[in-house]
Amino acid sequence: MTELIERADTAADTPVVELSMQQAINRALRDLLTEDSDVLVFGEDVGTLGGVFRVTDGLQKEFGDKRVFDTPLAESAIMGMAVGLAMNGWRPVPELQFDGFAYPAIDQIVNQVARMNYRTRGAAPMPITLRLPSFGGIQAPEHHGESLEALFAHTPGLKVAAPSDPADAYSLLLQSVRSDDPVVYMEPKSRYWDRKPVQLREPGDPIGTSRVVRSGRHATLIAWGAMVHRCVQVAELAAEDGVDLEVLDLRWLKPIDAAGLAASVSRTRRAVVVHEAPLTAGLGAEVATLVTENCFRDLAAPVQRVTGFDVPYPAGPLEPQYLPTIDRVLLAVQRTLEY
Amino acid sequence: MTELIERADTAADTPVVELSMQQAINRALRDLLTEDSDVLVFGEDVGTLGGVFRVTDGLQKEFGDKRVFDTPLAESAIMGMAVGLAMNGWRPVPELQFDGFAYPAIDQIVNQVARMNYRTRGAAPMPITLRLPSFGGIQAPEHHGESLEALFAHTPGLKVAAPSDPADAYSLLLQSVRSDDPVVYMEPKSRYWDRKPVQLREPGDPIGTSRVVRSGRHATLIAWGAMVHRCVQVAELAAEDGVDLEVLDLRWLKPIDAAGLAASVSRTRRAVVVHEAPLTAGLGAEVATLVTENCFRDLAAPVQRVTGFDVPYPAGPLEPQYLPTIDRVLLAVQRTLEY
Amino acid sequence: MPTHESAGRGAITVDHLPPDLTRALYRDMRTARDLDTEAIALQRQGVFPAYVSVRGQEAAQVASASALDPARDFVFPTYREMASALAYGVEMVGYMATHRALWHGGLYDVMASRFGAVNAVVGGPVPHAVGWAVGERLRGDDGVALAYFGDGASSEGDVHEAMNFAGVFGAPVVFFCQNNQWALSVPNERQVAGGSVRARAEGYGMPGVLVDGNDAGAVYEATAEAVARARRGEGPSVVEALTYRVEPHSTSDDPGRYRDDAEAARWRDRDPVRLLREALLAAGHADEAHLAEVDARAAREAERVRDGVATAPEPDGSDLFTHVFRETTEELTRQRRTWQEEVEL
Amino acid sequence: MPTHESAGRGAITVDHLPPDLTRALYRDMRTARDLDTEAIALQRQGVFPAYVSVRGQEAAQVASASALDPARDFVFPTYREMASALAYGVEMVGYMATHRALWHGGLYDVMASRFGAVNAVVGGPVPHAVGWAVGERLRGDDGVALAYFGDGASSEGDVHEAMNFAGVFGAPVVFFCQNNQWALSVPNERQVAGGSVRARAEGYGMPGVLVDGNDAGAVYEATAEAVARARRGEGPSVVEALTYRVEPHSTSDDPGRYRDDAEAARWRDRDPVRLLREALLAAGHADEAHLAEVDARAAREAERVRDGVATAPEPDGSDLFTHVFRETTEELTRQRRTWQEEVEL
Numbered sequence A, B: 001m002t003e004l005i006e007r008a009d010t011a012a013d014t015p016v017v018e019l020s021m022q023q024a025i026n027r028a029l030r031d032l033l034t035e036d037s038d039v040l041v042f043g044e045d046v047g048t049l050g051g052v053f054r055v056t057d058g059l060q061k062e063f064g065d066k067r068v069f070d071t072p073l074a075e076s077a078i079m080g081m082a083v084g085l086a087m088n089g090w091r092p093v094p095e096l097q098f099d100g101f102a103y104p105a106i107d108q109i110v111n112q113v114a115r116m117n118y119r120t121r122g123a124a125p126m127p128i129t130l131r132l133p134s135f136g137g138i139q140a141p142e143h144h145g146e147s148l149e150a151l152f153a154h155t156p157g158l159k160v161a162a163p164s165d166p167a168d169a170y171s172l173l174l175q176s177v178r179s180d181d182p183v184v185y186m187e188p189k190s191r192y193w194d195r196k197p198v199q200l201r202e203p204g205d206p207i208g209t210s211r212v213v214r215s216g217r218h219a220t221l222i223a224w225g226a227m228v229h230r231c232v233q234v235a236e237l238a239a240e241d242g243v244d245l246e247v248l249d250l251r252w253l254k255p256i257d258a259a260g261l262a263a264s265v266s267r268t269r270r271a272v273v274v275h276e277a278p279l280t281a282g283l284g285a286e287v288a289t290l291v292t293e294n295c296f297r298d299l300a301a302p303v304q305r306v307t308g309f310d311v312p313y314p315a316g317p318l319e320p321q322y323l324p325t326i327d328r329v330l331l332a333v334q335r336t337l338e339y
Numbered sequence C, D: 001m002p003t004h005e006s007a008g009r010g011a012i013t014v015d016h017l018p019p020d021l022t023r024a025l026y027r028d029m030r031t032a033r034d035l036d037t038e039a040i041a042l043q044r045q046g047v048f049p050a051y052v053s054v055r056g057q058e059a060a061q062v063a064s065a066s067a068l069d070p071a072r073d074f075v076f077p078t079y080r081e082m083a084s085a086l087a088y089g090v091e092m093v094g095y096m097a098t099h100r101a102l103w104h105g106g107l108y109d110v111m112a113s114r115f116g117a118v119n120a121v122v123g124g125p126v127p128h129a130v131g132w133a134v135g136e137r138l139r140g141d142d143g144v145a146l147a148y149f150g151d152g153a154s155s156e157g158d159v160h161e162a163m164n165f166a167g168v169f170g171a172p173v174v175f176f177c178q179n180n181q182w183a184l185s186v187p188n189e190r191q192v193a194g195g196s197v198r199a200r201a202e203g204y205g206m207p208g209v210l211v212d213g214n215d216a217g218a219v220y221e222a223t224a225e226a227v228a229r230a231r232r233g234e235g236p237s238v239v240e241a242l243t244y245r246v247e248p249h250s251t252s253d254d255p256g257r258y259r260d261d262a263e264a265a266r267w268r269d270r271d272p273v274r275l276l277r278e279a280l281l282a283a284g285h286a287d288e289a290h291l292a293e294v295d296a297r298a299a300r301e302a303e304r305v306r307d308g309v310a311t312a313p314e315p316d317g318s319d320l321f322t323h324v325f326r327e328t329t330e331e332l333t334r335q336r337r338t339w340q341e342e343v344e345l
Ligand SMILES: Cc1ncc(C[n+]2csc(CCOP(=O)(O)OP(=O)(O)O)c2C)c(N)n1
Pocket: B044, B073, B097, B101, B104, C080, C120, C121, C122, C123, C149, C150, C151, C152, C153, C154, C180, C182, C183, C184, C245, C249
């Protein structure tokens, strides 16, 4: 893997390189550490080890242990430290090792990070990007497969990104870190090894824009993170049966691209939203409500939700039974077409 | 207040007494402590002081400091202690002093309380009721006016109650504590002093049933906690203009009474959901989606949401500008009627 | 219980301290006392919805804040550091605005004051001080962060995590615990296992000192030493100032429900402002005429702040939306429009 | 760094301990070692998606668990207490099921075993032990709770909150820290300010002891003393067992990226199983023939557990829904139906 990163490296002047998502994030961090000497990368095991997913591999060696460093094992202090660093002029990019271990830091994230700019009437901005390996799909231990996007999106003062491929992973991270607002950047860990061409040093689309991954006429599949890939698989299968599905990658979970959603669904008149998080009060409800609010007269059927069940994220063999399957999405498509 | 509680006391054999919500909760706790010697009440300042809202007033004196006790100031340990007590056969009723201070305990609530029964395949149930003074409306300091219901409702393994009046406060608390599942019981602090007749020692409706507070034909207002009262005010005003509004008190925010919602809205064909929490990814989205899924063909207009704005809960003078006003709800009613 | 209680110890001395320093401490403590009195009155008049008094803690607050350099250090307060703010030079009308509930964090400029926003999460700001201090060292600057927290706050996980981080990173931070012996209704005995916060310091390999919190000179010296140590790059320390919350927790509280007023009365007798006044006279650092003049000026300053905060304009409703983000969103702009159309009218 | 490292200390002795106790310790450590070896093999064969080895920590785990009474005490483990579970009498096929990812918490009966579910939140279960212990005292019973946690876990706020609660409530709990000197890639020096977890104990007013974690007899005695103290109603204590994680953090880890194997090799040499074996022989508590017999039985037991877990049936998909609530909901029943119709088929 180091080797692959070096391959990308030698292509430094080439605008497009093929990278895995994990390499694309690594590359974005390197570019950010290079372009802005205020950027700091820290967290549990991100320094010497280079992160449990090697996302920060080589960064400490390249930028030194003042810019890229390990912390003790305490998530709340990691985020609290980020607040203090931001108040001292730094641009912190902390990592919390896994989704489920963001919970011990939620107080600092919600009550401090998300509010400090507001509380100080703009005097103390929080240009913090929390990198959070997220979502399931790798049959990991408990607390290593959680989807916290609804909580973050519900928190005023936070922005939330969730890329689905290496190119977006790269550009969304640039945007997140360059932004003076706090961003929770959710990395779909099951897609870390997915490879795609990445356009380097390009600004990318503005914060809050979604992306039509595949256009279609009969219904819109809406997803983010690893579920985008699943929806593309579904669309390919459906196409064999003559069903032409649009796939919309939300990418930004806050702000949500309501206009992009409306543009797609007012054309297709049918929508299915797919996510890994449990159903009740998941972000799918917000997406469905936004679509319904904006496309009420156009909708031919209620927006369908295909999500994780309202159960704690399960262990190994049960994981494929919990996550939205291709069949479940296809059945939802069928339901909306036949409504 | 002590005096009033005593008045209720002497009426112990009378099935109906008039109580404030704060007294009704106190009374429920007394009845629970009396009926089940495994019930323990603890938290910050709930013992000697009787709670900052006097909800636990007199309980330590009556039941002793082994059944009702103060803890040190650490929310995560309070909930962690509840887990251990439950594993040792107790029925813990912890209080966290204010909504915003549940955040430091979220890890214990989500990763431990909500999952222990699942993790142990039913061997270690968690009959814990977390009492959480919640919501705004009293122009309190920062973090004393938050609405966390979307987070709790999204967490598999939790049930969530939010009474709107003294009678429900009493019966929902009995049900919550008697239940072998963990319940987050959200007390609308702005309604603590609201008085109503309370039916003592009655089982009440089953967990998960909503209540039609006022029936009407033209649209359904859906709310919980203090917003129920606001919706009743709106309905009374609207009635003067000949608009006949149904008000549905959800009461249980997990499980949500989808059938009750559908029954009401399929009749009225219009719905407005009102809550204090910020709009995006609030529980209103879930309610709107459930209603739309179940009443799609009946709905004459998209479900309207009238909620707090996507901003951190503000200080005093701005509070009335943040919370859903009567005017905003009336305008939403108008929008749905004229859709 | 902390080992050496101050209550019985009688007089303090400032003989060994620079006269102008001790006069400045007195001036700020006197002003804070008067402003506290005004604030309690404002609450009674309904101008403040509630207020948390600093009475009896003026020495702990003023002397610790005075040991810092407001040009390069940074203070991370809780919700009960009015006297610290005053001594540190914070614009006090803006500070008191938090108690009128005009804006939760206060209306002073946090970055210009180098005094963090009023923070109501017990324990929450302590890790911020560590982050700030780590950032200071990373840049090679010599500022020191001081985190205030209470005896109750010492129970929170965040305070432990912060102390451990500070120790591991050798951060220039002073953990200043005002042990006023009560966390709302809970006394030290049922709050602080082992009886003292200072005693925790050793477990993190840092020095900890327990000081008489009603002795302004002692607090000043203990804090100055911790600050100097941090400034020299020798890392964090804990200063625990033992004092007493003579007033209710806040104006909404009723301490008669949980404590005997006799204890509070003993501590009211050991008034840090009076103690310092007497010590100044005894040391010959000031005479009655000077002090009368200071007292008069303090009263005027307190009135000025009182009038300022009482008449400050309420924030405009649009402020709800202004500072949520640096770069606002379309959705929030839409909501602001809803607010304009449906609420502002 | 903890003050008295064990690495160089050479042999241990069990002369002063009851022969049958030391033989039992050896039996369980030997069995745990063999089971660990089997588990690593199962992971390589793809039967386990991942595994966290306890190699080198068998003395710390087996001897501490053996100091408890499984009939009345209760253990709160992390994810790395396989040898403790074994010594405590947990049904090991059910325990190892967690590593095959059949069910996160394991498939043994937590309440019957009085051994909490495997818990992956670092620090998270420590307050549970305190709650359990407080509950035990409230009922007037004399059970003791033992919480396992690592050196890394000691940085978490929950551990501090738990220790403070235990001190305030005088709870019968033993905080047993297995300091294996690494928290994934982070060594003690960059994790534990002050250098030792035991040193934290004094700050909470409780005794703390640092013990050679590779000396089964020493661990047993230190733990038994803490348990006895708790049982007598004298409150909590900290036992820190200094040992070493000789294997990678988990089978997914690559320690070559962050540490020199020479250190690990030194600690592998100080193998607690071998040390105890030699001490048993030296003390005359067992002879080679007995030990050969024990070794053979340990290998068979490890194979039995290995075969049991490798062939255990996968849980049925409907188990997703079975234990979410004690009293399920209509919504969840509906979702279960969806699962049956759309997934199970
Ligand atoms: C995290 C958190 N929990 C609970 C509260 C409610 N609360 C406010 S002040 C207080 C007591 C604080 O005591 P201490 O830290 O000693 O400070 P003091 O008020 O004595 O200055 C409590 C429980 C809070 N503000 N924050």
